[in-house]
Amino acid sequence: MKRIFDIVASGFGLLVLSPIFLILSIWIKIDSPGPVFYKQMRVGRNNKDFKLYKFRSMRVGSDKKGLITIGGHDPRITKSGYFIRKYKLDEFPQLINVFIGEMSLVGPRPEVRKYVEMYTEEQMHVLDVRPGITDLASIRYRNENELLEKVENPDKYYVEVIMQDKLSINLEYVEKCSFWFDVELIFKTFWEIITK
DSSP, rough: OOHHHHHHHHHHHHHHHHHHHHHHHHHHHHHSSSEEEEEEEEEGGOOOOOOOEEOBBBBBTTTGGGGOOOOOTTTBBOOHHHHHHTTTTTGGHHHHHTTSSSSSEOOOOOOOOHHHOOOOOGGGGGGGSOOOOEOOOHHHTTHHEEEEEEEOOHHHHHIIHHHHHHHHHHHHHHHOOOOHHHHHHHHHHHHHHHHH
């Protein structure tokens, strides 16, 4: 049932949001040189790598200066990028990943290989399910960038504190996930975006 819901919802979403995709694509191209989409290798279900799609919100090559975005005014982010990140519009292209079966609408957010290699044997169980566009950990850490801005070593703090808590939350999701809980998380995500 979850996979059928993912296919129908992502297909419908891609169709309905296509005009917004077009507008954002034009804005991104006008705002800064480079491709419309940003593709990054992430680790998915069963520990397999896949290309995650996002609307590009940073200048080309910015990921070489660090994988973590710090604070609300990271100089690598473009003008259009500030807007699309604020309202999570950069995540829309992941509906493509959902439609083709690499992701789900709800599930643990996929990490880059660098961080997955730090997982314990128990933590690797988050890879037993498809990664998602949203999850409880993402909602709880919606202000992650601001938290990282306040610490001396953002990467270390992410690995030792934030990532550990996210994994704990996601392991609980893997154990208790259900279709109706997924629906609840989708509504919670929209509410967070609209109200904050």
